[in-house]
Amino acid sequence: MKLIVGIGGMTNGGKTTLANGLHRSLPNCCVIHQDDFFKPQDQIAVGEDGFKQWDVLESLDMEAMLSTVQAWLSNPQKFARAHGVSVQPGAPDTHILLLEGFLLYSCKPLVDLYSRRYFLTVPYEECKWRRSTRTYAVPDPPGLFDGHVWPMYQKYKREMEANGVDVVYLDGTKPREELLREALEDIQNSLLNAAR
Numbered sequence: 777m778k779l780i781v782g783i784g785g786m787t788n789g790g791k792t793t794l795a796n797g798l799h800r801s802l803p804n805c806c807v808i809h810q811d812d813f814f815k816p817q818d819q820i821a822v823g824e825d826g827f828k829q830w831d832v833l834e835s836l837d838m839e840a841m842l843s844t845v846q847a848w849l850s851n852p853q854k855f856a857r858a859h860g861v862s863v864q865p866g867a868p869d870t871h872i873l874l875l876e877g878f879l880l881y882s883c884k885p886l887v888d889l890y891s892r893r894y895f896l897t898v899p900y901e902e903c904k905w906r907r908s909t910r911t912y913a914v915p916d917p918p919g920l921f922d923g924h925v926w927p928m929y930q931k932y933k934r935e936m937e938a939n940g941v942d943v944v945y946l947d948g949t950k951p952r953e954e955l956l957r958e959a960l961e962d963i964q965n966s967l968l969n970a971a972r
Contacts, residue, residue: 778852779969780873780889781963784880784945785896787831789948790955794896795876797956802872802963803864806848806856807926810877813841817914827920831878838883845889848873858894875965881941882932892966893941894959898948900926915933922942 777820783795792809799807813818813836823829823892849854853863881895898906904921916925936943944962945949 777869778849778871778873778937779891779967779970780875781964782880782886782890782893782905783874783876783896783959784878784935784943785893785948786898786903787878788910789896789898790820790901790946790952791896794937794946794959795874797952798959798963801956801960802815803870804852804856804861805862805872805874806822806843806859806878807874808844808848810836810841810875813837822922823924825923825927827924828914828932830914831925833879833882836879838886842885844881845873845875846964849889849946851879857953868895872963879932881936881943887939887941887946887958891970892942892963894946895943896946896948896955902949903929926945 781798783791783798785791795809799805800830814836815829815835817828820830820835823832824862829835849873852873856863856871875886875890881893902928907916907921907925946958948955949960
């Protein structure tokens with residue numbers, strides 16, 4: 777059985793933390809991080825807002841990401857071995873792929889592949905504070921959060937909802953252990969129901 781789980785949501789919402797916790801807790805589990813598919817900085821356009829457009833789908837090599845997902849789909853055991861994941865003997869027929877990223881539900885070819893979709897949210901002030909505490913390879917210029925990051929998050933969330941993408945909303949302000957337990961129980965229930 778193959779299960780693809782999306783962990784999407786806003787910047788600094790807790791996506792990577794949740795994905796890492798699930799990765800450690802689930803059998804035969806691989807993770808693909810959308811951030812690994814950013815195009816080189818010189819290929820990122822500057823928008824009308826005056827900022828490099830990092831928070832748009834065009835800033836990502838989604839063909840390469842989709843190709844990576846297809847490689848997992850075609851042979852999850854081989855993919856797992858190539859990524860340092862040992863296949864657990866007790867669950868050899870169960871394979872889980874976690875896709876983690878901020879624009880997972882904006883790419884139509886990916887949307888239909890998910891068995892489960894989670895979307896982490898945090899309030900504006902919390903998100904802005906968390907973002908200000910992070911260090912990025914390309915530092916945020918002044919005004920980026922309010923002038924680009926937050927408006928793009930709102931835009932893509934509205935589009936996701938307008939397109940009827942079915943997600944389970946998770947409160948990113950909850951303690952990480954609670955979020956992990958909530959998602960883990962839900963995924964384990966999905967596995968049990970699929971096995972029936």
